[in-house]
Amino acid sequence: MTLPARLIILIIAACSCLALPAQTNRKIEELKGQRGQLQQQIKQSESLLLSAKKDVKSQLGDLQLINSRLGERRKLIKTIEADINALNTEMRRLEKQNRQLQADLEQKQQRYAESVKYLRKTRSLHKRLMFIFSADNFNQMLRRMRYVNEYAGYQRQQGEQIKAQQAEIEAKHKEIQSVKDEKNSLLAQREQERKEIEKQEKQQRALVDKLQKRQRNLQAELKRQRQQSQQLNAKIDRLIEQEIAAAKKRAEEEAARKRKAAATKKGTPETATGEPKGKDIDMMEEHTGDRKLSSVFIKNKGRLPMPITGPYAIVSRFGQYKVEGLKNVTLDNKGINIKGENGAKARTVFDGTVTSIFQLNGLTGVLVRHGDYISVYCNLLNASVKYGQKLKTGDALGTIAPDSSGNIILHFQIRKETQKLNPEAWLGR
Secondary structure, three states: OOHHHHHHHHHHHHHHHHHHHHHHHHHHHHHHHHHHHHHHHHHHHHOOOOOOOOOHHHHHHHHHHHHHHHHHHHHHHHHHHHHHHHHHHHHHHHHHHHHHHHHHHHHHHHHHHHHHHHHHHOOOHHHHHHHHHOOOOHHHHHHHHHHHHHHHHHHHHHHHHHHHHHHHHHHHHHHHHHHHHHHHHHHHHHHHHHHHHHHHHHHHHHHHHHHHHOHHHHHHHHHHHHHHHHHHHHHHHHHHHHHHHHHHHHHHHHHHHHHHHHHOOOOOHHHOOOOOOOHHHHHHHHHHHHHHHHHHHHHOOOOEOOOEOOOEEEEEOOEEEEOOOOOOOEEEEOOEEEEEOOOOEEEOOOOEEEEEEEEEOOEEEEEEEEOOEEEEEEEEOOOOOOOOOEEOOOOEEEEEOEOOOOOEEEEEEEEEOOEEEOHHHOEOO
């Protein structure tokens, strides 16, 4: 293997060795961030009280809230375990470095001891001169003179290196201990979370027993909820179809104006520049703005804020799923249901325009368009926005109404035209 090739391999190996600790530390920091977010979410979720009522609807709602808490705690335990594994990897790396430093230190100490012995033997001027003048030739004598002069400096340097390495080993010991302490803290936290899960699973089983004893009432409540959901989604579908038709009409009008502007480029003074005027420009700019807004909306997938103020818990997921603990109970949600506290408000998740405000079963819903995407907010007491109003991310849309059991539940959807999307994939939590 040629020298340049060996050099390249050594450089790559060195870079790999440097990259591994950086990757491990970055992973640990990312897991810490995830752990912190989950702990904050659990803390907020725990502040939401279970219903004091004993009817089936309230008990079903309580079961969904408990299931949500269990899901968050199980996710937290997985994050803790991943963090522990990352810390174990980091500890092994640090201990390996420590062993290498220790071995290197022992070599330095051995060389230092040998140099001390040598200096003791050649301490007198007579012995040093004898060493120099016993050289075989003049060049060797010069080299021995230089060696004698530099040896004392070399010994001092060795002593300083040993001190520095001892300090580095001490620092490495402290670093290893710090990682061990953090790992032990996480192990204790994992145990605490497992105890909380056991406690909440006991609550879950108690609620499931109550609901199974009231199977007829439960099925009637589920049927009522399905009917309400079908009504709501049919209403939303109609409104979105109307908005799509209106957007299509605007696009066709814009295309017609462009064609007319091109055809009359050399015509009247009003169109001499080949550009539409006044309202035409506004319409074209609006359509172009829609395309840009769609692009920015997509780039923010996974980072949109929660559409509710204050503490919250997601109590009903997107799509078809079985309710944990209950047999033969399948729910189908076109969005997600988020439980909040009294006085919680719905807020827009991104810049957009209010395209519809509607009423259903005495409650208010709001649709906000973000280019090709539409966010839907339902179960409001009333709307604090108007049709056509331009909104910024986080703007309040209205206070969420309590249901018959006193629960504050926001129903939230995200659509791309008629396509129903999973909102949890778009929200940053």
